[in-house]
Amino acid sequence: MGSQQVEVGLKKAMYEEMALIRRFEEKLIELSQExxxxxxxxxxxxxxxxxxxxxxxxxxxxxxIVSNHRSHGHLLAKxxxxxxxxxxxxxxxxxxxxxxxxxxxxxxxxxxxLMTTTIVGGGPPLAVGAAFAQQYRGTSNITVVFFGDGAAAxxxxxxxxxxxxxxxxxxxxxxxNNCWAGAQSLSEHCCLMDITRRAVGYGMPGELVxxxxxxxxxxLAKEMVSxxxxxxxxxxxxxxxxxxxxxxxxxxxxxxxxxxLEAWARLCPVRCLRERMLADGLVxxxxxxxxxxxxxxxxxxxxxxxxxxPYPLPEEALQDLWVEDGIPQQVAQ
Amino acid sequence: MAVLSFxxxxxxxxxxxxxxxxxxxxxxxxxxxxxxYDPNLPTHGLLEKYGRKRVKDTPVSEAAIAGLxxxxxxxxxxxVVEIMFFPFITLAADMLVNHAAKLRYLSGGKxxxxxxxRVKAGVSFAAGCQHSHNLEAWLAHSPGLRVVFPSTAADAKxxxxxxxxxxxxxxxxxxxxxxxxxxxxxxxDHRIPxxxxxxxxxxxxxxxxxxxGAVYTALEAAKTLSEEGISTEVIDLRxxxxxxxxxLLDSVRRTGRLVVLHDATKFGGFGAExxxxxxxxxxxxxxxxxxxxxxxxxxxxxxxPQEMFNKPSPETVIAAVRATVGKG
Ligand SMILES: Cc1ncc(C[n+]2csc(CCOP(=O)(O)OP(=O)(O)O)c2C)c(N)n1
Numbered sequence: 001m002g003s004q005q006v007e008v009g010l011k012k013a014m015y016e017e018m019a020l021i022r023r024f025e026e027k028l029i030e031l032s033q034e035x036x037x038x039x040x041x042x043x044x045x046x047x048x049x050x051x052x053x054x055x056x057x058x059x060x061x062x063x064x065i066v067s068n069h070r071s072h073g074h075l076l077a078k079x080x081x082x083x084x085x086x087x088x089x090x091x092x093x094x095x096x097x098x099x100x101x102x103x104x105x106x107x108x109x110x111x112x113x114l115m116t117t118t119i120v121g122g123g124p125p126l127a128v129g130a131a132f133a134q135q136y137r138g139t140s141n142i143t144v145v146f147f148g149d150g151a152a153a154x155x156x157x158x159x160x161x162x163x164x165x166x167x168x169x170x171x172x173x174x175x176x177n178n179c180w181a182g183a184q185s186l187s188e189h190c191c192l193m194d195i196t197r198r199a200v201g202y203g204m205p206g207e208l209v210x211x212x213x214x215x216x217x218x219x220l221a222k223e224m225v226s227x228x229x230x231x232x233x234x235x236x237x238x239x240x241x242x243x244x245x246x247x248x249x250x251x252x253x254x255x256x257x258x259x260x261l262e263a264w265a266r267l268c269p270v271r272c273l274r275e276r277m278l279a280d281g282l283v284x285x286x287x288x289x290x291x292x293x294x295x296x297x298x299x300x301x302x303x304x305x306x307x308x309x310p311y312p313l314p315e316e317a318l319q320d321l322w323v324e325d326g327i328p329q330q331v332a333q
Numbered sequence: 334m335a336v337l338s339f340x341x342x343x344x345x346x347x348x349x350x351x352x353x354x355x356x357x358x359x360x361x362x363x364x365x366x367x368x369x370y371d372p373n374l375p376t377h378g379l380l381e382k383y384g385r386k387r388v389k390d391t392p393v394s395e396a397a398i399a400g401l402x403x404x405x406x407x408x409x410x411x412x413v414v415e416i417m418f419f420p421f422i423t424l425a426a427d428m429l430v431n432h433a434a435k436l437r438y439l440s441g442g443k444x445x446x447x448x449x450x451r452v453k454a455g456v457s458f459a460a461g462c463q464h465s466h467n468l469e470a471w472l473a474h475s476p477g478l479r480v481v482f483p484s485t486a487a488d489a490k491x492x493x494x495x496x497x498x499x500x501x502x503x504x505x506x507x508x509x510x511x512x513x514x515x516x517x518x519x520x521x522d523h524r525i526p527x528x529x530x531x532x533x534x535x536x537x538x539x540x541x542x543x544x545x546g547a548v549y550t551a552l553e554a555a556k557t558l559s560e561e562g563i564s565t566e567v568i569d570l571r572x573x574x575x576x577x578x579x580x581l582l583d584s585v586r587r588t589g590r591l592v593v594l595h596d597a598t599k600f601g602g603f604g605a606e607x608x609x610x611x612x613x614x615x616x617x618x619x620x621x622x623x624x625x626x627x628x629x630x631x632x633x634x635x636x637x638p639q640e641m642f643n644k645p646s647p648e649t650v651i652a653a654v655r656a657t658v659g660k661g
Contacts, residue, residue: 039635040459091459091636099636102461118463119421120393153392154424181393183366189392251368314642317634 006215008282014057014214015277016291018049018270021073023292023299024082028072028089031303032249039091040102045073047212047244050269051176052077054217055144055237058225064134066127066145067116069104070176074146075116080108082298086306093312094305100312100320121154123147124173128160131169131234142170142228150181152195161234165202168233172224175236176211178243179264183255196238204234211239212269242267334519340512342486343375343451346493347413349522351383354411357497360389360401361415361451373512375451376415395421399428399450403502406448407436411497419454419506420466433502434477448502449493454545455509456596456644462632467597472504473573473606479503480573481527484548486516488571491525499527508546530577532584536566539590539654542581542607544570547596547645554650563658573603581607582615589620590657594650599627624653 006014025044031037045052052073056065059078067074075085080096088095089103096108104118115126127145134141151157152175164171175195179186186193199206205227209220217239224235242264246253253261277283337345350357363369365380365388372378380388391398395416402412416422422429433446456465472480479501483489489507496503533548534555541551548569555565566584570577585591591611593604604625611623626645633643655661 039637040461093636095636099639100461100634102459102635104461104635105463118461119424121424150393153394153397155394155396156424182363183368184363184390184392188390247368252370253368254370255366255368311638312636314638317631317636317639317642318629321631 005219010057011215011273011277011282012291014053014218015270015273016295017053017057017077018214018273019292020082020295020298021045021049021052021076022270023295024076024086024302025072027299027303029245029249038089038103040104042089042103042249043069043247044245044249045070047264047268048176048178048241049073050214050217050273051146051174051211051239051241054214055146055172055174055221057218058221059144060141062112062139062141063225064112064114064130064141064143066114066123066130066143068120068123068147068151069118070148071106071116075106075108075113078108078113079111080113082302083305086302087309090306090309091311092306092309093316094309098312098316098320100317121147121151121156123151124157124160127171127173128164128169131164131171132167134170135167140229142172142225144172144174146174146176148181149175149177149179149186149195150184150189152198153181153189161198161202161204161236164234165204168231170228170231171234172221172228173234173236175238176241177238178241180243180247182247194238196236199236204236206236206238208238208240211241212267212272214269214273241269334517336515337486337518338373338512339486339489339514339516340373340375340377342490342516342518343493343507344377344379345518346490346497347375347379348382350411350413350494350497351379351387353522355387356409357411357413358387358389359413359415360391361398362391362393362417364388364415365390375507375512395424396428399425399433402448402450403428403433403436403446406446406502407444409447411447411449413449413451413497416450416452418464419452419468420463422452422468422472425450429472429478429502429504430475434475438477445500446502447498447500449496449499450502450504451493452504452506453509454506456628456633457510457640459635459637459640461635465633467595469506469573469597470601470603470606473603477502478574479527480506481571482506482508482544482573483571484508484511484545484569486514487518487523488525488531490518491523492527492571494522495524495527498524503527506545511546525571527572528575528577530571530580531569532580533567533569534565536564536588538564538588538658539592540566540568540584540588541592541594541650541654542568542570542584543594544573545596547594550645550647551594551650553647554654557647557651558654563654563660565654576610578610578614581611585611585615586618589618591619591623592626592650592653592657593623594626594645596628596644598630599625600630602627621657621659624657626650626653
């Protein structure tokens with residue numbers, strides 16, 4: 001699987017999205033060192049860009065994603081505007097959720113990034129409900145839920161998979177196995193090592209993929225998405241990758257073996273794709289530089305927009321608790 | 334007496350309990366190896382001292398963590414399990430509310446659950462409402478659970494030690510922002526009885542009842558009020574269940590006025606219980622209606638001005654006391 005099956009235009013588009021996610025998060029690293037710029041914890045998907053992009057590129061715009069605390073990659077890949085995400089991360093009134101969510105629970109229903117929960121293991125049951133609605137209405141859309149290897153230990157994840165398999169719901173469960181759950185390594189919280197092996201216990205396919213290779217992720221996702229779409233029930237994909245920056249920017253990784261970190265850093269998904277495209281003659285250095293500059297400008301613009309935006313008014317905290325006049329359009333469909 | 338931070342005082346309690354009684358063990362997400370490396374955190378260094386048999390890092394599995402505590406305590410161990418952030422206690426709630434709280438009663442008094450659940454609480458670190466949500470009233474509303482909520486380093490140690498050696502399930506709510514606050518802490522096996530409130534400062538005109546970090550909001554308010562000639566008595570409940578009704582009622586009988594303050598939301602909050610008790614049992618001495626100062630009935634928002642708006646401030650307490658004494 002791999003290079004041959006992904007056409008050039010798509011490969012470039014995937015590079016652009018991965019590079020955007022990377023640049024966006026590099027900016028967050030810089031900003032998190034400036035006092036008072038960002039609010040709360042900063043939890044990055046740095047190093048996991050290929051999973052977000054490879055999976056989401058295999059979807060239709062009307063397919064739904066459910067995200068978790070490490071959401072920037074998922075949301076940007078789904079087409080969320082970096083300006084409004086950045087503003088939300090800064091707690092501004094112009095943020096995707098008017099500053100109520102901050103970085104941890106951003107939702108962008110406009111692009112069908114319907115829900116994000118920072119309750120670990122909360123995503124899969126939500127996804128089951130969304131997929132049920134899709135099946136119930138007879139649409140051909142599916143729901144994808146991203147969760148970590150650590151989350152796989154929560155009972156809610158087992159319950160969701162069992163129900164989804166039983167009712168043949170169109171859910172793609174994507175476990176981003178980044179080798180860590182907080183300060184616990186995979187072997188310290190899970191005996192199986194491969195989360196996919198659980199799939200058989202629920203009666204659904206479970207597929208492993210190299211999560212640092214966007215083409216492999218995409219190719220597998222394409223196949224599995226079409227299975228879900230054709231009423232054959234849920235699928236579990238486990239993408240093996242690595243959490244390069246620690247749990248959050250407040251985590252200095254004192255418990256991580258530096259050699260392991262370096263070895264994974266060499267597998268950087270963004271750089272690997274770039275080098276492969278260059279080696280295959282699909283792009284020139286010049287073209288890459290143009291793309292990178294455009295991405296840089298886009299992220300700078302997002303930071304400018306967010307920095308210039310006002311904070312919401314204190315009393316506006318009282319708004320948005322209740323629906324006063326019917327269900328909003330985008331949720332009702 | 335040593336000067337310790339609140340977090341170190343909690344660790345001291347764990348250390349004393351573990352060295353005294355080998356049926357005490359601790360378990361939770363990152364209680365051994367944590368992403369944080371800070372000696373002010375309550376489990377820092379305990380893995381090195383007590384080893385992996387007694388300091389158990391668990392998977393991300395709150396239901397299993399709570400179940401571990403309930404089951405192990407039924408067999409006579411003294412588990413101290415940690416729930417990382419207060420809202421996550423909802424995932425452990427079945428084991429706590431339906432099991433820890435009820436099984437002794439269901440057994441007709443034959444079983445016991447000497448379990449301690451430490452839960453980290455706090456509003457105002459910009460993590461949002463899935464990390465910040467004070468749910469003490471939920472727990473207090475489950476007969477069979479004891480609930481303590483310390484505000485000083487000495488109380489943190491004393492209440493945690495009492496909780497560990499209490500034969501009942503006790504929830505110890507630790508306000509994270511206090512972890513770095515220092516205070517004098519008695520050495521050794523220092524215990525504070527569960528169910529004894531503390532008069533933090535005496536006063537004549539109005540009683541302000543609070544607990545946890547909100548006590549400091551009350552104290553700040555009292556300081557300003559005393560400058561304008563209003564004498565406020567501040568009471569720190571320390572323990573919500575059992576509740577020191579005597580201390581509460583005595584104080585109201587002396588001052589004739591009551592303001593209840595907490596950081597949790599108002600409707601159905603613990604303040605409602607306090608108000609109801611005073612209205613039922615000391616209505617005759619009340620010179621003014623009781624007032625509650627609490628968070629508005631919304632989840633905790635992230636944006637700084639809104640998070641500040643959500644948290645009751647000294648100014649809101651001052652206004653409530655002034656109104657109560659008729660100087661509003
Ligand atoms: C129910 C719940 N328990 C604990 C936490 C604290 N927490 C946040 S992320 C995390 C680790 C999750 O690991 P994993 O699912 O592998 O995701 P990763 O962070 O590695 O992407 C923990 C324990 C939480 N947010 N929710």
